[in-house]
Amino acid sequence: MRNGQVQARTRFRDDDGRIRRVAATGPGRAAAERKLKVALTHRTTRSSYAELTPDSSFTHLVELWLEDLDLEDKVAQSTRALYERNMRQLVLPTFEHYTLREISVSRVDRFLKALAKNKSYSTAKQAKTVLSLVFGLAVRYDALRENPVRETARLRRPPSQALALTSEQIEVIREAVRGWRRESGLCGPKPDGQLEQIIEVMLGTSGRIGEVLALRKCDVDVTRTPATVRICGTIVSPARKPTRRQDHPKTSKSSRTVSVPSFTSEVLRARLVVVSDEDPEHLLFFTRNHTPLTTNNIRRRLRAALDGTQIAGVTPHSFRRTVATFVDRAAGSELAADLLGHTSADITRAHYIEPNEHVNPVTAEILEALAPQVHDSGQDDSGG
Incomplete structure (x- = not known):
């Protein structure tokens, strides 16, 4: 120049x-x-996606997958946090040092089977879900031709039965919760009574614990007979973010208005008195600082209240299964599914309704038709 x-x-x-x-x-x-x-x-x-090749590390793929989840923003924050936790705790320790081309169908298959055997079916199922999602991204960005998870053997769910609480067990739970930490001489504030009220609302609505904690003043109508509750949100606690109310429940079918029994309407009226001076969007159940209660907090309280009783393994979901079983016995699984907000009665029957070992006694009446015929045993008069 x-x-x-x-x-x-x-x-x-x-x-x-x-x-x-x-x-x-x-x-x-x-x-x-x-x-x-x-x-x-x-x-x-x-973008960094163009860098994906069969020789890329699995760890690199995972980081890109997490970025992609945030970019799409299609899953709830709680679900996104669950995906990352499962990936980092269940999957990465096994595959972090492999390249993508080294992770074969057989290697993934053996990993999932070992996880199911040594941990649980549920743990293996969660690992399989995130593995399939992350390899799906690798296929979409041409680093792999096929998703190795797709060809693995199907995980077999072990036989299980939903267990419902009996009326007697529910009364034991109520008594234990009413008496929890109310002895004289204990340090700290006494329970505020919300735990026992939350239990009555779960029993009267079939609501998930997050759905019940998300109920607002405007969601309740006690002027009707019976009173109704609109279930249209849930409580979420995203990682490193404050607990908040999400304006939709687990699924679209989960949004529903349910009529509640008298013992639940009494609790709702009591809660409406507590929030009478609050705006319509105010939660019915809340902390002393008027912030949302966390679902984990309620689970911890329930475990502590039932410690020492003869009833083991009770969680907030136990009340949901109990409601499903009671409604099924009285009116069938279709109504139980509607009440629980399920998209299919098959889900309700498989996971929420305790199997009934007692066959309808009407069968005894029907089978009477097979009874032996009674013949006249009188003597023959033909002989003299």
Whole structure:
């Protein structure tokens, strides 16, 4: 060039597929080439997904997958947090040092079977879910031709039965919760009575614990007979973020208005008195600072209240199974599924209704038709 500068030029294919000329100048050839390389580096907008190849590390794929989850923003924050936890705790310790091409169907299959055997079916199922999702991203971005999880053997759910509480057990629970931490001489504030009220609302609505904690003043109508409750939200506690009310429950079918029994309507009226001066959006159940209660907090309280009783393994979900079983016995699984907000009665029967070992006694009446015929045993009069 006239000013003594040297120009380095090249043709570069941009992300839109078009080839363009790029140039850079410097005091010498080497300097010009260095500037050209820098210009090319700054010019490219190619994402890190283009770096995915069969030789990429599994750890790199996981980081890109988490970024993609945030970019799509299609799953709830609680679900996203669960995915990351399962990936980092269950999957990464096994696969973090492998490249993508090294993770074969057989390797994944053996991993899932070992997890199911040594941990549980549920743990293996959760690991399989996140593995399938992360390898799905690798396929979409051409790092793999096929998802290795798709060809693994089906995980077999072990036989299990939903267990419902009996009326007698429910009374024991009520008594234990009413008396919990109310002895004289204990340090700290006494229980505020919300735990026992929450139990009555769970029993009267079939609501999940998060759904019950998300009930607002405006969701309750006690002017009707029977009173009704609109279940249309849930409580979530995202990682490293404050607990809040989410304005929709677990699924679209989960939004529902249910009529409640008298023992639940009494509790609701009592809670409405507590929040009478609050705005319609105020929660019925809340902390002393008027913030949402966490589901884990209620679970801990329930475990502590039942410690020492003869009833083991009771969780908030136990009340939901109990409601499903009681309604099924009286009116069938279809109504139970509607009450629980399930999309299918099959889900309710498989996971929430305790199997009934007693066959309807009407069968005894029906089978009376098979009774032996009674014949006249009188003597024959033909002989003299």
